Amino acid sequence: MKDFRTALGMVLAELTPQPWTYTNTENVTLRIEPDCMPAGRDEAQVVFYVGDVMEWVSTPDVQRLVDALTAGESWDDSDYGWGLDVEVDEEKVRVSIVQDRVPASVTLPSSQRMPLVSAIRRALDVARGWEDDSR
DSSP: OHHHHHHHHHHHHHHSOOOEEEEOTTSOEEEEEEEOSOEETTTOEEEEEETTEEEEEEHHHHHHHHHHHHTTOOEEEEETTEEEEEEEOSSEEEEEEEETTEEEEEEEEGGGHHHHHHHHHHHHHHHHHTEETTO
16 A cells, blocks of 8 residues: 555656746746645635745636736736736736735736746646546
């Protein structure tokens, strides 16, 4: 049984992507990673970090974010002063985590929009892999 768990752990480690990080010129880091915990359908999450501030976003919302960024559109899920806001324009992409109405933001050049989309999509795919339709 121990060999099976070791082998399973190795396979899962290989399938789980490393967190994607981007550090801007102001030395602020954006990190994106799946929350690899078992969850029910549409309840798994992707975790976004700006510096030390973090926000968990459920897979249906992450899919909407991917769709918006792919289309070059901004996306906002910061209700009541809490959440994630992504602003897109021709020159930049600004990712903000809002907590108690205070944003922690990181700005990426527009050339990083599609690598950002790719990183979010990979984290989304892994998070969805942790969803169990029978829950």
